[in-house]
Amino acid sequence: MPFQTIKGFRDFFPEDCALRNYIFERWRTSAAGHGFVEYEGPALESTDLFRKKSGDEIVHQLFCFTTKGDEEVSLRPEVTPSLARMAAARQRHYSKPLKWFQIGPCYRYERQQRGRLREFHQYNVDIIGEASPAADAELIATAIASLRTFGLTKDDFAIRLSDRQLWTQFQSQAGIAVERAGEFLQVIDKMERAAPEATDEKLKALGTSLDAVQAFIASVNENHPVFAAIRNSLAARGLWEFVKVDPGIVRGLAYYTGVVFEAFDLKHGLRAIAGGGRYDNLVSLLSDGDTDMPACGFAMGDVVLGELIKETPVAQKAVDEWMKRNGALDVFVVVADEARRHEALGILQQLRDAGWRADYPLTPQKMGKQFQHAEGAKARFAVIVGTEFPTLVIKNLATRDQMEVPADGLRARLAELFAASEYKNLIA
Amino acid sequence: MPFQTIKGFRDFFPEDCALRNYIFERWRTSAAGHGFVEYEGPALESTDLFRKKSGDEIVHQLFCFTTKGDEEVSLRPEVTPSLARMAAARQRHYSKPLKWFQIGPCYRYERQQRGRLREFHQYNVDIIGEASPAADAELIATAIASLRTFGLTKDDFAIRLSDRQLWTQFQSQAGIAVERAGEFLQVIDKMERAAPEATDEKLKALGTSLDAVQAFIASVNENHPVFAAIRNSLAARGLWEFVKVDPGIVRGLAYYTGVVFEAFDLKHGLRAIAGGGRYDNLVSLLSDGDTDMPACGFAMGDVVLGELIKETPVAQKAVDEWMKRNGALDVFVVVADEARRHEALGILQQLRDAGWRADYPLTPQKMGKQFQHAEGAKARFAVIVGTEFPTLVIKNLATRDQMEVPADGLRARLAELFAASEYKNLIA
Structure with a gap:
């Protein structure tokens, strides 16, 4: 029996590697074109770094182990904790805000399914040290440009925009206990794919109902004041047409504090192509309060994007042209x-x-x-x-x-x- | 205590990442300029793959662990085993010889010292499916170009060239048992840095002596017929002046079968910048004899090269120029x-x-x-x-x-x- 790749890992034969390089080159050009500079962290970090950010639960999804030198380490499942660590370590060294991006592998020990692998590449774009919604708008503009650069248009993808503050407000009005906020957001996050009865039952246990939640969602549109500054900034750039306000987007990760968004495709029902938002407390959390910097960022993976490119003739044609120019x-x-x-x-x-x-x-x-x-x-x-x-x-x-x-x-x-x-x- | 990188791992802050990108871009351009195409394997492979190639000893130098799914896996310490696996898997798919290169991270659990880290980047260039010395010459030409592209000249580095066959011949003449060949090559490999008395003692235990070995080394020069084809090919390209025949080079790794070479700096006494050679049995070994393809390759790391660039004003100036063009x-x-x-x-x-x-x-x-x-x-x-x-x-x-x-x-x-x-x- 010949050796094979381990489960969820890929070989990049020359034709696969060329597509990967094309994606990296387009990401890199988009980020640099928007004034971001590239950094990279190590692929292996102390397991405690991820535990501190995401809680003990995360360990089930990690490739984690103990080294010969008794260090508890993990292959990174995401880059944001390393970024927060790095930004805190050198915060006096750079003028703020930091506009940084990164491209590299991440690892998750999870069940294999379409659009999910155990080794995948991620593109991370973050602004650190700026609390203004102008930073959120700049980030969304960069996400849009990073998809348009592949030949994708507003007929192919949209940005679903929400803000966690909307739900904080809803929870307080509905009388949901602050300590159950995480649980509540999980229900909202899964609502779209869950049976309405099950969702309603869970919401009732929290002191509200599906009807109340749906009425709230219907009441929030793009004119809501929480989106005003982002809307102005994106409209001035002609980019608001890519955005759909959708309060149903809350993002699974616990650490978001404000704006959250996802890029999703409009034609093929794929998983989210990219996602991100504001995480104003993370740098402080990971530096034990030493450094407090507001931050926002998004991540885009190569797997779903690669599928979308293959499904979109104009985008695939651009790949072929690039390969002709660069592979010959x-x-x-x-x-x-x-x-x-x-x-x-x-x-x-x-x-x-x-x-x-x-x-x-x-x-x-x-x-x-x-x-x-x-x-x-x-x-x-x-x-x-x-x-x-x-x-x-x-x-x-x-x-x-x-x-x-x-x-x-x-x-x-x-x-x-x-x-x-x-x-x-x-x-x- | 704030979080830090684990031992032997690096953060690439923007200025470090720019240098890394410069090195990658120069490597990529050099390999593509010589007709090589890029591939990549996974960072994590079955531990057995490395054990089969290098023996049980290698496990001490690996970041190895057992996954939650009970797979024994390791972070790759080198890319050649993955390459051999991939080449064997698709050998009917591509016309031979394969001229393939790769750039990516490797991991070794070893003591930290100058020029050695636990996470480093390697550039691998290989020709698979060609037994002719023309392939060895092409590889050496590519290694030379991949160093010259940084502004390094024949005053900065040289290629030390040898051939394992010389030592096979010596061993048979000296009556050293075939099963002690590995042990004998280890002594030769370490000779340059060891005390002459200690070397002599070890050689005597093998049935020869330091005098005999030194006389043999002195008898081999660039006119030796084993180098004739490579010399002709490199001389035709004006590149022989970069080469110094040096039978003392045997390379530590057990799997080389013929030509071996190292690139080393001439001014700063750094570790070898690159090393490689012919490994005609590896593809067969790793495919259990299913596929037999001669092969040769070299690897170059980013750590020693980075040091050499910093030590060489012309090379550093080229980095600065590149950063001005690309980072602005x-x-x-x-x-x-x-x-x-x-x-x-x-x-x-x-x-x-x-x-x-x-x-x-x-x-x-x-x-x-x-x-x-x-x-x-x-x-x-x-x-x-x-x-x-x-x-x-x-x-x-x-x-x-x-x-x-x-x-x-x-x-x-x-x-x-x-x-x-x-x-x-x-x-x-």
């Missing part, structure tokens, strides 16, 4: 005469030194095989080195045009050909 | 009149949609503070939105030149300014 060889050096292999290697080196992606046959091969190899690697040009050396032949593998060129004129001629071709020349 | 904001939108914040957000969105890196003050700030912010983010231009709107002011933050421009002409004017400026415009 520029030049394949064909050794037409083995007596000229030495010279062919010199040509190859010259092309590589100039910054072109260039390859050649490692061992003697028939011409036909070499051209197959060149086409398999999607090379744009072949440079044929044969008995006529120092005269070479350049062949455009798309158009089949070919032309002779002296070896010492090769580089200049190729540069012209690339400049004239559809894709940009890789030489800086 | 293009435009900072200054809100000179709060009554025009709405319009400023529209301008901001227009700039971001056009692909520029643009930022703005989230909350009302004095002009001076805004310009400080812009300069802190190394913005190249400020666009000032004030009472004169729709007339804007563009200010070049390097030269302090400023000019008025109507809002509807901003994009075109900025595009001209970027085209004329030192760094390339980010718009495609």
Whole structure:
């Protein structure tokens, strides 16, 4: 029985890795385009860090273990605790607010299902040190841009926007005890997928009812004052049309304190593509009160987004175009005469030194095989080195045009050909 | 006591992350430039995979544990076993040889010392399915290019080249038992750092002596036939001058079968920067003989390379230049009149949609503070939105030149300014 990946983990064969790199590159460009700078934390952290943030319950979902040095550690299930730790540690070092993003793997020990894996990649975008709703708006604008960059439009996705404060207000009016707030929010969070009778029963046990909750939800629309500042800011950017106010969104995680939102697809019924919100108490909690900084952020995973891209023709076409530009060889050096292999290697080196992606046959091969190899690697040009050396032949593998060129004129001629071709020349 | 990273793990604050990204980008460009395609495996694999490759001893150096589902797993200490597993699984899917590279984290539970961490990044470059020395030469050429791309020259590093076959031959002549070959190679591997008397004693116990070994080493030079094909191939590319034949290099790992090499720095006495060689039996071993493919590869870590870059002024200057180009904001939108914040957000969105890196003050700030912010983010231009709107002011933050421009002409004017400026415009 050959070795296999462990459950919930993936191999990225070259075609999978190219899609992953495309997603990373688009995320990185979007975040940097909005003034965020990249950071990264370790994949392994003290288990206590996650326990302190999320309670003992979280341990069931962790890849946690004790090291040979008796440290209790876990593969990170999310990056926010590391971010809060890092921000608190260097809070005097940077001017506020911090606009930081991160891209890297996270790990959850949970049942495998569509859109969920045990090793996945996450894109985290956070603003730390700014309490104003302007920060929430900036974050939502960045989330929208980070989806539009894949060719997704307002027909493909929307941002469902809510605010935990709405529910705090509802709870106080309905007389729900403060210590049962978490329990109450769990019911609201699961409401959409649960049977109405079950939800009503749970709500009654908390001193309210499904009717009361539904009436409250219906009473909150996009004109509610809690959304006014965010709405103004997003409307000024032409982005409010991506947002649907939906008080039913509360997000599962306990630590949110204000605005919460999710990006979800409008056509395929996938899981949420991204989610986030304001978490003003976390930095203080994780630094034992040493550092108090308001914060908000969102995370987007690669798994659901990857599915959405595959389901959306325009988005998939953009992937294919990107792969053509980034995955192709520029030049394949064909050794037409083995007596000229030495010279062919010199040509190859010259092309590589100039910054072109260039390859050649490692061992003697028939011409036909070499051209197959060149086409398999999607090379744009072949440079044929044969008995006529120092005269070479350049062949455009798309158009089949070919032309002779002296070896010492090769580089200049190729540069012209690339400049004239559809894709940009890789030489800086 | 605030939370800290666990021992041997790093936080990448933005300035550290930028250096990491620079290294990754240079590696990626070098490998792709030599016709390699990127893959990635999972960070967690079955512990048996590593045990089968390296023997039970390896377990002491692993972050290994048992999951809640009773799987024995380890954080990967290296990527080659995953690569061999993946190559065997899809061997019919791709034409040979595979030229594959990978960049990602690895984990070793070992004592912390200079140049060694418990979480580090590795760059792996491998050719699978080609037994010819042409593959070894191609690999060495790629290793050289992957160091030169950082501005390192033949005065900064060299490739120490050897071949395990030399020692197989020596052992048979010296009458060392085949089953003690591993033990013998360990002595040779440690010889450079061990006391000569201790080495001599160990060698005598194996039936030879330090004198005999030293005489053998002295007898092998770059004209030895075992290096002829590699030498021809590298000389044809002008790269032989980077190579020093040194039979003393045997590499610690048991699985090498032929050529072995290390890249080491010439000025600072650091640990090896990269190492690799031929491992023709590994794919067969890990696939229980199902798939037999010759292979060779090298790995380079980010820790020693990072130190070498910092020690080498030309290399550090290249990092600084790259950071200036890639880490800077293009435009900072200054809100000179709060009554025009709405319009400023529209301008901001227009700039971001056009692909520029643009930022703005989230909350009302004095002009001076805004310009400080812009300069802190190394913005190249400020666009000032004030009472004169729709007339804007563009200010070049390097030269302090400023000019008025109507809002509807901003994009075109900025595009001209970027085209004329030192760094390339980010718009495609």
